[in-house]
Every structure is written in structure tokens, then in C-alpha cells.
Amino acid sequence: MIIAVDGPTASGKGTIAKALAAHFGLPHLDTGLLYRAVGRQVFLDGGDPDDAGDALAACSFPDGLLADPHLRDEATGGLASRVSIHPVVRTALFDRQRIFATQAGGAVLDGRDIGTVIAPEAEVKLFVTASVEARAERRFREMQERGSNSTLADIAGNLRRRDERDSQRAVAPLVPADDARVIDTSELGRDEAIAAAVEVVEACLRETGPEGA
Ligand code: DC
Numbered sequence: 607m608i609i610a611v612d613g614p615t616a617s618g619k620g621t622i623a624k625a626l627a628a629h630f631g632l633p634h635l636d637t638g639l640l641y642r643a644v645g646r647q648v649f650l651d652g653g654d655p656d657d658a659g660d661a662l663a664a665c666s667f668p669d670g671l672l673a674d675p676h677l678r679d680e681a682t683g684g685l686a687s688r689v690s691i692h693p694v695v696r697t698a699l700f701d702r703q704r705i706f707a708t709q710a711g712g713a714v715l716d717g718r719d720i721g722t723v724i725a726p727e728a729e730v731k732l733f734v735t736a737s738v739e740a741r742a743e744r745r746f747r748e749m750q751e752r753g754s755n756s757t758l759a760d761i762a763g764n765l766r767r768r769d770e771r772d773s774q775r776a777v778a779p780l781v782p783a784d785d786a787r788v789i790d791t792s793e794l795g796r797d798e799a800i801a802a803a804v805e806v807v808e809a810c811l812r813e814t815g816p817e818g819a
Pocket of ligand 1: 614638
């Protein structure tokens, strides 16, 4: 069974994807991390994230970079959003995601285009979303815990810019697949959001029958 979890930044999709993977005993890939690694590698190379050639060169980042704590920084998220616009970057990262998605036994992947591009055949497609205010508040608390001094207004501004860029790019924009089930986590706590997602997956399994699993 492939479970695709798409949605904007700080919607709770990563938390939900991890929890679904644990619940259903499936491996999990956070595909945003791949784009973050490309963004970080462009920065380390002194390249220009808006230049397709520089961004493509950064796609050969070493695997060790995936463990770099800087990948979680707000600045790296912005670079990731910029490099992810280039079709050559999306193509370069496609196989890695596709191979993960189609491994025997199934997988959970979270990102922006899993249900639309990477695994359109996924048995379960979730689109996890929340208001900008709720997402900014969450990201703000997370950043404070990490000792960052970004303000709530800065974070909300960054989220809006990234949403706009991610939703309006020409290739693989952030849009729910036609057959995705939408979960709005604005008013849900962590456990409630996870419970809602588990319920949606179980409902999908009941509809498709055991051969969907
Ligand atoms: O989910 P995230 O915040 O870690 O993603 C960082 C950026 O990477 C996001 O702004 C857009 C890009 N991204 C993408 O284009 N496609 C994906 N499947 C995952 C992330």
C-alpha cells in the first residue's frame, strides 16, 4: 500500500506521515528533505538557487547531507522552495522517490506532489492543510524551542511566500489530487490529527478491500 501525504509547510503532514508509517508498519520518506538538501548544497557551493544549472549540480549532494541539522532551518526551507521550481531538479529527484514509493510492501511519502506526480496510483492520498495563522503559530513555537529569534510576523510572511511559490509553479504545483481526502488540522491537536488520518486510511482500506493493502 502506498500512502501519499501532501500539503503545505507546517500543516502537520510530516507528523501525520511518520505516525501512519509507524501505525501501518511501512517505511517513510520525507521528500521535502531531498529538496532541502539541494537548497543547502547550492548554498554550500556558493551557487544561485534561482539558476537551473546551479540547482541541478546540487542534486548530486552527498547522502550524509540528509543528516545535516541545518536542513530544518527556515532559510533552508526558502532555498528548497526556490530550487524546487526548476523542472530539471524535479526530474533529477524523481527516480529516488519513485523507487522508494514502489518498493515491495508499500511506503508512506510526504511532500507536495506525491499523489499527483510521484505515485498517482497511491491507494491512499491525503492532503493535509491548515490556516496560515495556525501553521505560523506552530512553526513559531518550533523555532523558539530551537532557540531561533524569528518573529511570528516573519514566519507568517515566509509561509505565505512559500505557499505562493509552491502553488503557482508551472511543474508539479502544490494542489490536492482530485481523489485526495483533505484533512484540515487548524483546530486539531497532534493526536487528533493523527487519529483523523488513521481513520481516513482505514476507511480507504475498507473501500478498496484487502487487495488495496
Ligand atoms: O515540506 P518541506 O517544507 O520540507 O519542503 C521544502 C520545500 O521543498 C517546499 O517549499 C517545496 C519543496 N518540495 C517540493 O517541491 N516537492 C516535494 N515533494 C517536497 C518539497
